[in-house]
Amino acid sequence: xxxxxxxxxxxxxxxxxxxxxxxxxxxxxxxxxxxxxxxxxxxxxxxxxxxxxxxxxxxxxxxxxxxxxxxxxxxxxxxxxxxxxxxxxxxxxxxxxxxxxxxxxxxxxxxxxxxxxxxxxxxxxxxxxxxxxxxxxxxxxxxxxxxxxxxxxxxxxxxxxxxxxxxxxxxxxxxxxxxxxxxxxxxxxxxxxxxxxxxxxxxxxxxxxxxxxxxxxxxxxxxxxxxxxxxxxxxxxxxxxxxxxxxxxxxxxxxxxxxxxxxxxxxxxxxxxxxxxxxxxxxxxxxxxxxxxxxxxxxxxxxxxxxxxxxxxxxxxxxxxxxxxxxxxxxxxxxxxxxxxxxxxxxxxxxxxxxxxxxxxxxxxxxxxxxxxxxxxxxxxxxxxxxxxxxxxxxxxxxxxxxxxxxxxxxxxxxxxxxxxxxxxxxxxxxxxx
Numbered sequence: 001x002x003x004x005x006x007x008x009x010x011x012x013x014x015x016x017x018x019x020x021x022x023x024x025x026x027x028x029x030x031x032x033x034x035x036x037x038x039x040x041x042x043x044x045x046x047x048x049x050x051x052x053x054x055x056x057x058x059x060x061x062x063x064x065x066x067x068x069x070x071x072x073x074x075x076x077x078x079x080x081x082x083x084x085x086x087x088x089x090x091x092x093x094x095x096x097x098x099x100x101x102x103x104x105x106x107x108x109x110x111x112x113x114x115x116x117x118x119x120x121x122x123x124x125x126x127x128x129x130x131x132x133x134x135x136x137x138x139x140x141x142x143x144x145x146x147x148x149x150x151x152x153x154x155x156x157x158x159x160x161x162x163x164x165x166x167x168x169x170x171x172x173x174x175x176x177x178x179x180x181x182x183x184x185x186x187x188x189x190x191x192x193x194x195x196x197x198x199x200x201x202x203x204x205x206x207x208x209x210x211x212x213x214x215x216x217x218x219x220x221x222x223x224x225x226x227x228x229x230x231x232x233x234x235x236x237x238x239x240x241x242x243x244x245x246x247x248x249x250x251x252x253x254x255x256x257x258x259x260x261x262x263x264x265x266x267x268x269x270x271x272x273x274x275x276x277x278x279x280x281x282x283x284x285x286x287x288x289x290x291x292x293x294x295x296x297x298x299x300x301x302x303x304x305x306x307x308x309x310x311x312x313x314x315x316x317x318x319x320x321x322x323x324x325x326x327x328x329x330x331x332x333x334x335x336x337x338x339x340x341x342x343x344x345x346x347x348x349x350x351x352x353x354x355x356x357x358x359x360x361x362x363x364x365x366x367x368x369x370x371x372x373x374x375x376x377x378x379x380x381x382x383x384x385x386x387x388x389x390x391x392x393x394x395x396x397x398x399x400x401x402x403x404x405x406x407x408x409x410x411x412x413x414x415x416x417x418x419x420x421x422x423x424x425x426x427x428x429x430x431x432x433x434x
Contacts, residue, residue: 057294060106062117063090064412065273066135069283070110072308074290077297081106086412089386091356095119106130108293110286113137116270133289135282139272141339173205174245177220181242191234195227198241219244225364269355274408275339276316276422280309315419319344319426326433329376331369333384333392334359336408346433349376351391357384357408361391373399380432382406404428 059080061067067082074080083099084090095103100123103109109128111117113136125132177198184194202221220241227237272278287305291298323344330341334352341348351369352359373381379401383392392403406428409421416424 057108057290058106059108059110060103062109062111063273063410065279065409065418066110066112066282066286067412068418069135069279069286069308070290073283073287073301073304075300075304077294077300078290082412084412086414088411089357090116090410091358093119095123104128108133108289110135110289112270112273112282114141114268114270114272131289131293133285135285136270136272137285139278139281141269141272173201173217176201177245178242181238181245184238185242191238194238195224195234199224222362222364226362269335269338271336271355271408272339273418274337274422275343276312276319277343278339279418280312280316283309283312311419315422318423322426322430323433326430328433329378330380330382330406330429330432331373331378331395332382332406333357333387334408336384337406349378351381351395357387366391366395369395370398373401378432380404380428382428382432384408386411404431 113134290301334357383389
């Protein structure tokens with residue numbers, strides 16, 4: 001009996017000891033699996049950002065068209081990564097921490113330049129060991145500005161004869177407007193009475209604004225429309241008008257706000273890639289940068305660039321041939337096709353008078369574009385794939401026309417490349433103009 005009890009106790013201790021060992025073993029397995037998972041995860045994260053092949057140049061591009069140019073030139077000798085995700089508008093994009101890490105680890109960052117990559121200035125690349133390739137280098141756009149200045153100078157020569165008379169009319173006009181608003185601010189006139197008085201002054205001075213004050217007059221008319229349409233409060237609109245006539249241009253403040261939001265291109269038009277002639281120069285800049293960074297494969301890069309540039313040259317010839325003899329005026333959504341229009345002898349009119357598609361569309365703007373379309377007998381209004389077609393459709397309905405897409409090539413797609421999208425643009429332009 002005693003022996004049996006001893007055996008039972010001994011077996012119980014063994015079982016208890018085994019349970020502890022099993023529990024410890026399970027805990028050990030869980031810990032090992034967790035650590036292994038963390039290690040694999042970290043390895044994947046590092047491998048995603050780090051160089052996949054040390055023999056290849058690690059390239060980061062800021063736009064779909066630059067990514068395509070780089071791939072056609074570098075081919076298997078480079079690893080090219082497109083920074084802007086597919087389907088995202090570059091104007092709305094900001095780099096993440098991971099994007100910044102990828103940029104810092106790259107050998108080369110290829111950008112369009114001319115203020116297109118407004119996010120570059122916000123990055124700290126002081127320790128960056130690679131090179132930044134600005135593909136706009138060597139592309140002269142000064143003649144565009146010179147032409148504009150020449151037109152302005154010619155206009156000024158004719159205007160100088162009547163400048164003194166214009167100044168006196170404008171000064172008198174400003175004083176009358178300021179007097180009305182001061183009466184409102186002192187409580188001597190109601191908001192409605194002030195607006196009606198300003199409209200009457202505008203009517204009385206109609207035709208006086210031939211000089212440098214015409215811009216302010218248009219701004220005042222625009223603000224009155226905004227008040228009447230309920231887009232801004234009357235008191236706020238009157239305050240802005242007061243600023244205008246007192247010499248303080250409130251649009252400077254709006255420009256600062258737009259620049260702060262990151263949608264300003266610094267006063268420059270960056271859309272050089274939409275001119276195939278300029279696109280060829282961008283491709284050459286990329287080929288030269290790759291050749292300098294990897295001289296062993298210089299001939300390879302230059303040979304590929306020559307082949308690709310021939311494709312772009314054929315596109316240029318096709319556009320010239322098909323648009324030759326056609327009408328020249330077309331209406332786009334925003335100011336993206338100035339270089340294209342100048343290259344091929346066309347005249348671009350825009351719904352949004354900005355090189356950024358985020359500009360405001362006002363009733364006055366619509367009225368002006370509809371008037372232009374009717375005057376020039378334009379029946380096709382162009383929209384963009386990255387913006388709503390609603391505004392373009394409103395205009396098209398008013399003129400009895402239709403809407404087609406004229407792509408700025410800023411939204412990346414796997415289905416089309418630069419040449420095919422530009423060819424589609426050509427087809428739509430031909431339908432509108434020829």
